[in-house]
Amino acid sequence: MKKIFSLLVLVFVFTISLSACGNLSDEGNKTTRLSSKTSPKQTIQIAFEALKNGDFKKFNQFIQYKERREGVLIYKDNKLFGNNLNGKGKELIESVFSNFSYDIGEVNENGNVTTVQVKITNRDLSNVDNDIVRYADADNPLIEAIKNSDNKMITTNLKITLNKIDGIWKIQMDEALTDALCGGLLPK
Numbered sequence: 001m002k003k004i005f006s007l008l009v010l011v012f013v014f015t016i017s018l019s020a021c022g023n024l025s026d027e028g029n030k031t032t033r034l035s036s037k038t039s040p041k042q043t044i045q046i047a048f049e050a051l052k053n054g055d056f057k058k059f060n061q062f063i064q065y066k067e068r069r070e071g072v073l074i075y076k077d078n079k080l081f082g083n084n085l086n087g088k089g090k091e092l093i094e095s096v097f098s099n100f101s102y103d104i105g106e107v108n109e110n111g112n113v114t115t116v117q118v119k120i121t122n123r124d125l126s127n128v129d130n131d132i133v134r135y136a137d138a139d140n141p142l143i144e145a146i147k148n149s150d151n152k153m154i155t156t157n158l159k160i161t162l163n164k165i166d167g168i169w170k171i172q173m174d175e176a177l178t179d180a181l182c183g184g185l186l187p188k
């Protein structure tokens with residue numbers, strides 16, 4: 001029972017630390033280093049490098065998030081990673097992406113929609129919830145479990161969709177991409 005409670009608390013804390021509901025200011029909506037001349041491949045490279053470097057604000061500027069409805073609540077522009085993470089939130093996300101890598105393959109551009117084959121590799125973090133109990137006495141058990149996870153890697157081959165919005169390419173975020181980026185850490 002204690003393990004289930006700990007897991008529920010973990011999921012709640014992790015979800016809160018990764019979700020940044022709300023809109024950015026107009027200043028924050030300005031896209032950096034993107035122009036109508038930036039190719040879909042360059043867009044992925046810049047976004048994924050921003051993610052590897054812990055620049056979540058920049059990463060979010062390259063992503064198209066879908067609006068979703070859960071009951072009466074509407075999540076619009078719900079970011080996977082908050083724009084201004086600091087402290088434990090930033091340390092948590094940086095630990096998730098410490099071994100992240102990617103390889104961009106074939107690009108198929110068709111008007112305002114492009115699909116790109118991408119191979120994403122990250123540590124397999126799908127069992128971190130089982131390991132968290134070992135680090136119950138740590139300052140942040142989740143971060144310790146991630147940092148001390150075995151370095152088993154998982155590679156996922158994906159077809160990523162990019163949409164041209166106002167002349168700028170944006171990566172369409174979906175569950176498969178989220179799962180691959182996070183090494184299976186997020187609850188399904």
